[in-house]
Each structure stands twice: as structure tokens, then as C-alpha cells.
Amino acid sequence: MGQLVEYLSYPFVRYAFIVGVLIALTSALLGVPLVLKRFSFIGDGLSHVAFGAMAVAAVLNVTNQMIIIFPITVAAAIILLKGSQNTKIKGDASLAMISVGALAIGYLLLNKFSTSTNISGDVCTTLFGSTSILTLNSFDVWICVIMSLVVLLLFFFCYHKIFSVTFDEDFARATGTRADGYNLLIAVITATVIVLAMKLVGSLLISALIIFPAISAMGVIKSFRGVLVLAAIFSVFSALIGMILSLLVSTPVGATIVSVNIVVFGLTRLYGLVRR
């Protein structure tokens, strides 16, 4: 405990905790409609695209990688969303192509053109997250705070519309809700959260933050509002425990957070079995 308090006296550790909690909160909220609409694969695909974009940024040697990663990932989100609505092209196949393609090209670029001396270390860091969570500056923290506020406000003001569009898109559109706009909004915000979350858990593990809390909450609670709240609680709890554990026993932070999420998921399943 004393060790933990000592760690928390460093500003970069506090930054890491703030960003970790906010990302856990927003990804869990977004995860609920994504999972229910059978869109969770979009989160997975986007995280791979974000990796590819990061590789491009690294090769071009730009100082602020966000300038490249962010627009590419958002564009991919829009394309994936439109693609999944198009019945002519197999949605899952085109998604797999984009996501594996982005991984391959990303690694190729890094391997061939990167100026770094430790390429495999760089790749591992981007894919699975690492100490980069401890290199956040106050600018990163502010971006994260603003983004989280946007997501929270969206869910507060558009809660009923999000519910309606998630539950029954045809009905929502027939009664005059602009469902396409909401889908687009959700996809763009998901892309943003994924880009931010890359620093926390790495691009391969991001979809865990989106999917696990939502699924765990759905196993226990029977209303949409309840699922949103509980998913947020599960996710923030897992992120906190994961970060503390990784500090104390020095495990990789992303993998630890995801492992705690898996344990929570297991416990909710157990609860479901016992109650039945």
C-alpha cells in the first residue's frame, strides 16, 4: 500500500490512472450499443487499422503521430460502417481484409523503413501496450478528458435515441429518428476512443475493453440503462485493479487490465448460473 502511495506521488503515474479510467469508462459505454448491434467486430477492425496508421506515422517520422493516425482511423470507421450495411459485399470478409491488411502493411513498413533500433520492441509495444502509458504528457490527458466528456454528454442527451436506434433501427427511422447519423456518430467516436486507448492497452487488446464489460453486464442486468451503468462500473474497476496490479508486480499493463476483465466476466457467468 505504501508503495502504491509512493507511486501515486509521481505525476506521470497519476496521468496514467486518469487516462486509464476515462478510456475504460468511454469504451465500456460505447461497447454496449456496438455489441448489441453486432458491430463489435468494427472495434476490432479499427484497432488494427490504427496500428497500420501508427506505422505510417512512425515511418514518416512526424512529431505528432495523432495527425496521421486519427483521420485514417476515422475514415476506416466510416467505410466499415457503410460496408456492413451493404449486402452485396460480404461485410465480415471485407472487414477481415481491411484489418489483416492493415496489420501486414503496418508491420512491413515498420520493418523496412523504421529508423528505430528496436523494431520488434516497438511493434510489441504498439500491439500489446506497455510503459507508453507512463509517457503521457498533460496534452494527452486533456485530449482524453475532453473526449470522455463528449462521450458522456452524448450518452446523457441522446440516451433514448441511442436506445431506439440500437433496439430497432427500422422503427427509429420510420418514426423520424436520423439513425444513419447516430450510427456514424458512434463509429467516429469509437475510432477516437480506439486511437486514445492504443496507448493504454495496445491495439490488439482494445476490443477487449469494448466487448468484455458490455457482455459481463448483460449477463447480470435486464435493462438497457442498467447494462450501461454496470458496464461502466465493471470497466473502470477492472482498469483500476489492472493498473495497480501491474504497478505492484510489474506485469504489462494492457494484458493485466484485460485479464481482470476476463475474471469479472467469469464471475458474472458464475452468478448467472447460481441464480438460475
Add this chain to the structure above:
Amino acid sequence: MQLQCSDVSLGYEGKVIMEHLNFTVNQGDYLYIVGENGAGKSTLMKTILGLRSPLAGTISFSEGLQQTEIGYLPQQTLVQRDFPASVGEVVMSGLLNKRGIRPYYNKEEKKRVHQIMERLEILDLKKKCYRDLSGGQQQRVLLCRALCATEKMLLLDEPVAGLDPKITAQMYELIADLNGEGITVIMISHDMNAACLYAAHILHIAHRPLFFGTKEEYLNTEIGRAFTEVARQEGERTWDS
């Protein structure tokens, strides 16, 4: 006249599935849309709702009815069958279009939801989870949501699909009662027996408009007699098995 379809062509992605469709619906009408599977019934309904645009022709609304004021009971999707939502949340979402940009529902709207749930006798289900309900209860909840969205016109896409005979009969009676209270009903159905019992008008389509008129006229046409006969025999066969 609430709804008028003039020379409408339906289809998607450039493929025409029906042409030259003409019919009108007046306030308080009870119209059955019948036809084989894949004849374009659901596409027609989605076009009326504005979910698709007609390839040609016009669909117009009058007598104060807006396109977004139609209560719609869609066929259930797989997603909904395991959706974590309380009955109250589902029904409430029917009111969404009336609320504008205000983020939450006010007292009056909650009262209206309460009344409609009472009317459909599902008030005791309000806190229950939608996915735990029986098929008949789920349809009742979706009908309730449709009623929240409208005071004028209901569009029902096979509302009794998959329900057992007793629940089916109750559902038909309920819809007939609502129609008796002045709500226009347009229903897609395979059930010719019910159509004979409840419909005022029939629209029979099979990739082209075959018939539009009152039920009595329909039963006097050759196609009407043939179709009801087939439906009756099929009905007997299902009962026997």
C-alpha cells in the same frame, strides 16, 4: 383520405419488383395486404414508412397525417430476441419522435405511456426484461410501442407470426378493437381466414397489383376465391398435423 399511392413502382438496387401500384386508405380503414412470400409486401410497407424510396410514383399523406406519425410493428429481428431492455424502455421508445430535442420524457408523456400499457394490459410487465417474455407478450409490447408513436395509423407486418392460435385470436381482437376506436390499420398477413373476418379492404399483390377493393368484392373475384381456398386448405393441413 389519409394515404394515397399513385402509380408506385417498388424495388431495391435498381431491381423493380412491382409496378403501377395504386390504392388509397381512408381514416378508420382496415386494409389487409395479402400475397405470396416474396411478393413485395414488406417492401411496400417499408416504402410507405419512408425506409425506402419508391422507384417511381408518389406516396402522399393527408388529413394531418405525417409519414413519421405512423405506428409500425415490424417483424421481429434476432437481435431483439436477446436484447437487455425492460418493457418500459421498449414501449417508451415509441414516443421518441414526439419529443424533439428534449433529452428526457416529461410527466405527460409518461402518463400517456402508462395509459396505453394499461389499455393493452401489459402494465404488470413494465419492469420485466423484454427477452424473458413469451412471443405473444413481446408482440403486445411492440404493438404498445407502435401505439405510442401514433394516434392515427398502424402498420403491422405479420403481427401474429409464430403465435399460438389462442394468442393469435386475442391479438386479432385487440387490433380490431383499436380499429373500432378510429385508428387506421394496414396489416400484412398470410392468414386469409382472419382477413375474411376482420378486413374492410384487401390489397392482393404478386409482383404486380392483382386486386384492390373491399373484402366483399375480393371474395367475388376469381383470384380472391382461389386464394382463400388455397389458404383454407393450408389452414386445415396445419391443424391436422
